[in-house]
Amino acid sequence: MSEMWPAGYVPVLLARISRPDSPAIDGYLADGGYASWKKVLAGIATGEWTPSKVTDLVKASGLRGRGGAGFPCGLKWTFVPPKEKRGNKPVYLLCNADESEPGTFKDRVLIEKDPHQILEGMMLASFALGVRHAYLYIRGEMVHGAEVLNAAVDEAYAKGLLGKNVQGSGLDLDLTIHRGGGAYICGEETALIESLEGKRGHPRIKPPFPAVSGVWASPTVVNNVETLCCVKHILDRGPDWFRTYGRNEKNTGPKLFCISGHVERPGVYEAPMGIPFLELLALAGGVKGGRKLKAVIPGGSSAPMLTAEEVQSMPLDFDGVAAAKSMLGSAAIIVMDETTDIPKAVANISKFYAHESCGQCTPCREGTPWLNKMLKRVVNGQGKRQDLDLLVQVASQMGNGMTICVFSDAAIAPVLSGIAKFRPEFEACLAKAASPDFALTAPSDVTEKVAGRMAEGIHS
Amino acid sequence: MSGGAGTPVSEQAGLPRVGEHGALSAGKAVAFSPKALARFEKLLTRYPTKQAALLPTLWIAQGEFGWISREAVDYVAGLLGLSPAFVWGVTTFYTMYNRAPVGKHLIQFCTSISCHLAGAEEVFAECRKILGDLKPGETSADGRFTVIEVECLAQCDKAPAVMVNDDDFAIITKDNLQKFLGGLR
Ligand SMILES: Cc1cc2nc3c(=O)[nH]c(=O)nc-3n(C[C@H](O)[C@H](O)[C@H](O)COP(=O)(O)O)c2cc1C
Ligand code: SF4
Ligand code: FES
Numbered sequence: 001m002s003e004m005w006p007a008g009y010v011p012v013l014l015a016r017i018s019r020p021d022s023p024a025i026d027g028y029l030a031d032g033g034y035a036s037w038k039k040v041l042a043g044i045a046t047g048e049w050t051p052s053k054v055t056d057l058v059k060a061s062g063l064r065g066r067g068g069a070g071f072p073c074g075l076k077w078t079f080v081p082p083k084e085k086r087g088n089k090p091v092y093l094l095c096n097a098d099e100s101e102p103g104t105f106k107d108r109v110l111i112e113k114d115p116h117q118i119l120e121g122m123m124l125a126s127f128a129l130g131v132r133h134a135y136l137y138i139r140g141e142m143v144h145g146a147e148v149l150n151a152a153v154d155e156a157y158a159k160g161l162l163g164k165n166v167q168g169s170g171l172d173l174d175l176t177i178h179r180g181g182g183a184y185i186c187g188e189e190t191a192l193i194e195s196l197e198g199k200r201g202h203p204r205i206k207p208p209f210p211a212v213s214g215v216w217a218s219p220t221v222v223n224n225v226e227t228l229c230c231v232k233h234i235l236d237r238g239p240d241w242f243r244t245y246g247r248n249e250k251n252t253g254p255k256l257f258c259i260s261g262h263v264e265r266p267g268v269y270e271a272p273m274g275i276p277f278l279e280l281l282a283l284a285g286g287v288k289g290g291r292k293l294k295a296v297i298p299g300g301s302s303a304p305m306l307t308a309e310e311v312q313s314m315p316l317d318f319d320g321v322a323a324a325k326s327m328l329g330s331a332a333i334i335v336m337d338e339t340t341d342i343p344k345a346v347a348n349i350s351k352f353y354a355h356e357s358c359g360q361c362t363p364c365r366e367g368t369p370w371l372n373k374m375l376k377r378v379v380n381g382q383g384k385r386q387d388l389d390l391l392v393q394v395a396s397q398m399g400n401g402m403t404i405c406v407f408s409d410a411a412i413a414p415v416l417s418g419i420a421k422f423r424p425e426f427e428a429c430l431a432k433a434a435s436p437d438f439a440l441t442a443p444s445d446v447t448e449k450v451a452g453r454m455a456e457g458i459h460s
Numbered sequence: 461m462s463g464g465a466g467t468p469v470s471e472q473a474g475l476p477r478v479g480e481h482g483a484l485s486a487g488k489a490v491a492f493s494p495k496a497l498a499r500f501e502k503l504l505t506r507y508p509t510k511q512a513a514l515l516p517t518l519w520i521a522q523g524e525f526g527w528i529s530r531e532a533v534d535y536v537a538g539l540l541g542l543s544p545a546f547v548w549g550v551t552t553f554y555t556m557y558n559r560a561p562v563g564k565h566l567i568q569f570c571t572s573i574s575c576h577l578a579g580a581e582e583v584f585a586e587c588r589k590i591l592g593d594l595k596p597g598e599t600s601a602d603g604r605f606t607v608i609e610v611e612c613l614a615q616c617d618k619a620p621a622v623m624v625n626d627d628d629f630a631i632i633t634k635d636n637l638q639k640f641l642g643g644l645r
Contacts, residue, residue, distance in 0.1 A: 100612060183554050258616065352573070
């Protein structure tokens with residue numbers, strides 16, 4: 001079993017995953033599943049349950065989005081314009097199950113092992129938002145996950161938990177599983193919207209924000225799989241219970257952490273938000289082979305790298321990791337031991353971004369392959385003396401609002417943090433460079449010329 | 461293939477003509493089976509626009525034909541009332557729609573960071589060597605294996621992670637590579 005929690009901790013999100021046949025609806029119902037959904041449906045006629053009551057509970061819980069940005073969930077829901085303003089336009093809920101950030105594999109467990117938990121969260125959120133058709137966008141590679149979800153949706157329709165006049169409540173709700181075609185950028189919410197519309201996954205310029213105009217030009221809320229699971233548990237047990245988890249009022253709830261890389265027992269761990277990094281590392285059996293810790297990427301490959309010293313007293317929640325000048329992101333913790341070749345690791349990450357840029361913005365489209373090429377040159381011992389400064393200079397001009405989406409900022413984070421924190425390792429690569437007059441060689445190809453222009457701040 | 465040396469490029473089969481998209485030709489017309497058509501019709505009921513059914517329809521097409529040929533693009537475009545060029549443009553944005561026939565086993569090695577830390581690149585190279593010095597994306601002479609490199613498969617706790625067609629495989633190392641390949645029939 002590669003999913004675990006601290007001793008004495010009673011798991012919430014992973015509570016059911018080790019039950020035999022955990023994806024089936026009968027077991028879910030037997031475990032008290034869909035009680036909140038039925039409770040809400042039954043309370044519509046009496047006026048006991050209203051959409052704003054659900055939203056208020058979610059707001060009171062302090063739930064912050066688990067997809068990466070940590071945006072307060074209830075607050076996001078209130079951005080959907082009221083009926084008077086949106087007219088006849090429907091509202092859409094999109095569950096983001098694109099999970100493609102390197103190091104992240106928490107949503108996969110929820111999808112494959114406890115899909116009804118996600119569906120119930122989507123149903124409750126749909127009620128709160130006035131949604132009549134909700135979609136779950138799952139990455140193309142999760143073929144098995146899509147099958148599990150489709151089976152779960154069929155079961156929910158068969159039990160009368162979805163469809164027309166659900167449980168005699170007068171409410172109609174449809175839910176569709178939509179499978180992507182393989183593209184990391186489709187996890188970005190506006191790219192996801194474009195992709196769902198049947199287009200290339202090109203992020204949109206914001207504003208307008210999806211809450212105002214999203215899929216099919218209608219108000220749209222995009223929430224992560226784990227966020228929506230939390231909604232179900234908040235409706236089950238209340239916001240006060242939810243807030244008992246976590247270090248402070250701004251970082252609440254049970255949380256899934258993905259730990260991979262050089263640890264003894266990589267896997268998905270559930271713990272209260274704010275568990276200290278060292279405790280989580282110990283849960284995962286410590287650094288592999290008892291070796292020394294060298295670096296940690298705390299929130300997926302887009303999060304700046306931290307040194308062993310920087311993570312010693314770091315709590316794993318949104319603000320704790322932000323205080324260490326990185327981000328919790330998708331809570332994908334990638335551990336690197338003392339044997340790790342940091343320049344090679346950074347070059348590897350840069351390959352990912354070069355491959356996944358959607359190509360709309362010049363700094364990102366031209367910059368990501370260039371960074372990868374330069375880093376490859378450095379690790380291959382063919383770097384020139386000025387390469388590190390040039391890398392930093394070029395990377396520094398690819399972020400901070402130069403582009404349509406923050407993919408470009410994500411792409412430079414590992415490069416800038418890697419060079420800043422492990423510069424001697426990069427310099428050692430340069431020292432291996434063969435040519436004695438390598439520093440004098442002029443940039444020789446088009447990519448370098450583009451980079452030269454970018455370094456001067458011209459983004460043509 | 462029509463045309464040989466001397467045939468104008470515009471008349472050669474497999475090459476796009478002016479105003480056409482660049483998909484490879486399968487050399488024959490294609491159409492969905494009745495079962496696939498039923499699935500397609502059901503799909504259309506799930507979206508407010510026909511266009512939204514494009515990705516799922518391409519999945520049905522790949523399931524039916526194995527890859528997305530020029531004829532498949534034209535057929536899907538016809539079903540959805542979209543231009544073939546648009547369908548081809550969408551197809552090429554996504555990595556999982558095969559734009560050429562692939563082997564019986566499409567072996568997909570993740571080489572992203574967590575798998576990299578577990579030595580995935582070496583296993584990927586070793587695998588290609590064993591199967592006859594295949595280049596990335598090449599298919600073995602017997603048509604059984606195509607080996608490609610992919611990005612993070614969300615199985616980073618099982619690094620190096622591999623997918624073969626639609627199935628997930630965990631912890632494929634140099635040590636168990638032969639056994640893993642032997643298990644693929
Ligand atoms: C490049 C990029 C990739 C992203 N990938 C994902 C993803 O795979 N899953 C996800 O839930 N959010 C992802 N996000 C964040 C989404 O844009 C969005 O903020 C999130 O789904 C909102 O859900 P939440 O508020 O519940 O966290 C990504 C963002 C960016 C910029
Ligand atoms: S920043 Fe990169 S990924 Fe984002 S829209 Fe621009 S080119 Fe596309
Ligand atoms: S890095 Fe290989 S599966 Fe995530």
